[in-house]
Amino acid sequence: MFKSVLKIGVRLFLAALLALPIVSFGQDQAYNPYSGQMEDIYRNPLRAFLNQFSFNIMTGYGRTKYSHNLSGVFFVQDQTRQLLLNNAINPLPEQIMGYSNWFNAPVLGDSIQNRNIFDVPFVPLTNPVNNPALQGQNVILNTDTTTFGFESSGRSIPVQLSFYYSFMDKFRIGGGLMRERQKFNTFKPTAFSDRVRNFDPGFKKTSYLKYFVLLGYKFYDFWDYSFAAELNIGKARFGKNFSAIQTGLYTSFNLSIEKVLSEYFRVVVKPTIDLRNFKLNLGDEQGTVIDHKNRTFFLQFGVSITYPEIPRSPVKSDKVQVKHVIMHPGTGIRMEVRGQPIWKRQNPKVGENDRKLWRYKNRNKKKINPY
Amino acid sequence: MSKGTIYFATILFILLGCKDSNNPLAEELAAMQRSEIETFLADNDLEATRHDDGFYYIITQEDPVGKTQVAGNVLSVYYTMNVLDGQEVSFVRMENGDPLRLKQGASAVVPVGLDTGLGLMKEGETYRFILPAALAFGNLEFSTLIPINSIIDIEVELVSIESENDILLQEIDAINDYINTNNLNNLTISPEDSVEVLSSELRYKRTAEGTDGDSPANGDIVTITYTGTFLNDNQFDATTGNDTFEFSLGAGEVILGLEEGITQMERGERALLIMPSSIAYRESVRVIPDFLIDDMIERQVVPDYVDRVPPYQVLIFNVRLTQ
Numbered sequence: 001m002f003k004s005v006l007k008i009g010v011r012l013f014l015a016a017l018l019a020l021p022i023v024s025f026g027q028d029q030a031y032n033p034y035s036g037q038m039e040d041i042y043r044n045p046l047r048a049f050l051n052q053f054s055f056n057i058m059t060g061y062g063r064t065k066y067s068h069n070l071s072g073v074f075f076v077q078d079q080t081r082q083l084l085l086n087n088a089i090n091p092l093p094e095q096i097m098g099y100s101n102w103f104n105a106p107v108l109g110d111s112i113q114n115r116n117i118f119d120v121p122f123v124p125l126t127n128p129v130n131n132p133a134l135q136g137q138n139v140i141l142n143t144d145t146t147t148f149g150f151e152s153s154g155r156s157i158p159v160q161l162s163f164y165y166s167f168m169d170k171f172r173i174g175g176g177l178m179r180e181r182q183k184f185n186t187f188k189p190t191a192f193s194d195r196v197r198n199f200d201p202g203f204k205k206t207s208y209l210k211y212f213v214l215l216g217y218k219f220y221d222f223w224d225y226s227f228a229a230e231l232n233i234g235k236a237r238f239g240k241n242f243s244a245i246q247t248g249l250y251t252s253f254n255l256s257i258e259k260v261l262s263e264y265f266r267v268v269v270k271p272t273i274d275l276r277n278f279k280l281n282l283g284d285e286q287g288t289v290i291d292h293k294n295r296t297f298f299l300q301f302g303v304s305i306t307y308p309e310i311p312r313s314p315v316k317s318d319k320v321q322v323k324h325v326i327m328h329p330g331t332g333i334r335m336e337v338r339g340q341p342i343w344k345r346q347n348p349k350v351g352e353n354d355r356k357l358w359r360y361k362n363r364n365k366k367k368i369n370p371y
Numbered sequence: 372m373s374k375g376t377i378y379f380a381t382i383l384f385i386l387l388g389c390k391d392s393n394n395p396l397a398e399e400l401a402a403m404q405r406s407e408i409e410t411f412l413a414d415n416d417l418e419a420t421r422h423d424d425g426f427y428y429i430i431t432q433e434d435p436v437g438k439t440q441v442a443g444n445v446l447s448v449y450y451t452m453n454v455l456d457g458q459e460v461s462f463v464r465m466e467n468g469d470p471l472r473l474k475q476g477a478s479a480v481v482p483v484g485l486d487t488g489l490g491l492m493k494e495g496e497t498y499r500f501i502l503p504a505a506l507a508f509g510n511l512e513f514s515t516l517i518p519i520n521s522i523i524d525i526e527v528e529l530v531s532i533e534s535e536n537d538i539l540l541q542e543i544d545a546i547n548d549y550i551n552t553n554n555l556n557n558l559t560i561s562p563e564d565s566v567e568v569l570s571s572e573l574r575y576k577r578t579a580e581g582t583d584g585d586s587p588a589n590g591d592i593v594t595i596t597y598t599g600t601f602l603n604d605n606q607f608d609a610t611t612g613n614d615t616f617e618f619s620l621g622a623g624e625v626i627l628g629l630e631e632g633i634t635q636m637e638r639g640e641r642a643l644l645i646m647p648s649s650i651a652y653r654e655s656v657r658v659i660p661d662f663l664i665d666d667m668i669e670r671q672v673v674p675d676y677v678d679r680v681p682p683y684q685v686l687i688f689n690v691r692l693t694q
Contacts (some may be wrong), residue, residue: 024525094617116675117624118674118675118676119674119675119676119679120607120608120652120676120679120680121597121598121599121608121625121626121629121688122614122624122625122626122652122676123623123624123626123627123674124626124652124653124655124674125674126476126477127478127479128479128673128674128677129479129480129481129483129486129656129672129673130483130672131478131674134671134672134673134674135671137671142463148671194670194671195669195670195671279494306477310411
């Protein structure tokens, strides 16, 4: 039921998203430099449609913090194993059966002998103080009587593709995909680090595929810079190392800082805070669930491109620098064309798009703009 | 100065500024505490000797003809412990009763600096030891009494030096007194058999016969229930309710006295096993002050049995061999 409602919702959203530029295009009467002759000028409808969207490609670097606060379980450690089991099983039996791999794919089967060989009536130690044998003794923690968990850090390389439709010059709505490759360290205990070893989930790398809806608001323009706040809400698909997990929606908050090079091309730097949770079911009779949290800070950079509604002039000898109307030499159709590549200012004033004087770079190095 | 140099210096300054002053490196802490101790000694006009291990000692009462200590002997001591230039932590003085027994030179004393220091003393002498944190309690913090990384100032009076054999003889006397006092050899009052003395000085007394005359052999897994008490009848350990204790006989898993006693028993039998410390927990560990035992166990400095059995204790196990 929920899935079908979700599917209908997604379809309606996409339909509305696609309809927005058509409605908007139909109402666009503002730009009309060739009043009276517009009906003669050909404009490719696909270009006009795509022009309503901005497409972004970004990559960067992220730092992730994994954490979970174990509750309702016993944490049991011997010299080689670290297990979890529900603390309703109390007192613990002599053979403790617990779950390993409780970060990503819990496995029942390992057992630890529940006896403290350093207590009565086991044999005493020779040279007992700081005896190295003491370091290997079992640790049993009831997480209801002590605050205990593990945390780890990871490094991510994200690659993000997204698009948005901009309306009222301020608001953005769109969606996208992000592929995140991640390496992480072993998990450190949040307490009792003198007794509890780091937890090693058995793998160091994973990946996530995230798809999201984007909502944004451009709140400030400063010269040729724009600043926008963006909210991404979506689902994350975890890598193959994970099983028995339930994922909810994830959220990320973005500040998009855009250097506007032209009306079609922007260079973007985007600090992002990404909040993601997942629940892992141990699979025991008690239905024990471990809540895991991922918090990632990304610093992404990339480009944002708005597809031009008109092409470059197909006439090689056409040296006109601004947008202008030509008659296509092949078809004879009157069409508007650009005089600049998309990454340069369109319709420049005199000298605005001059080539940089690289040869003076060294001489001018102390100037604010050495070119 | 170039911008790059300024940036580098700024980052370096920030990084150095971020160092946690509450957790200095061990070498820095040792140097800092050495300076602190020497300042204290100078301010109080005390003449102390620095031991190679890093602690200081002051001979407050000398006895050149006293018995010299050799590692492995059992010492009886009184002490008064303070945080350096601070409050009193604990003490055991003559007016409080018997001195504390401990084995010196066998890694069986906390603080470890005190263990080394006691090796310098002669019988009848009193020394004052000033122990830096690394040789005392490290970064342990005990309520407001012992702050983190405390320097410990402890004055010790060495009352007597004895060998472990002397201790064994005393324990045998105490065991015999216990047997007589409790009429364990009077079969009317205390059936089933009289007390048998085994070669290890274990006293074995059957209190209820077994069910099938079958004794366990080495390699058998035996199951017992037991109650453990000291000679003063205080209980230090027991199996509870339906719990049993299982172990492999002859595998060296449990204390010698218990293992030897079980080999004498038959299935279903009940017996009293009275054992001197030499076949039980011997020197155990003397933690001074004793209220730090739980912290020391939690930090895996000492084994858990230290919390149950102090040094040189005769143990009585009232055992039933169930299987």
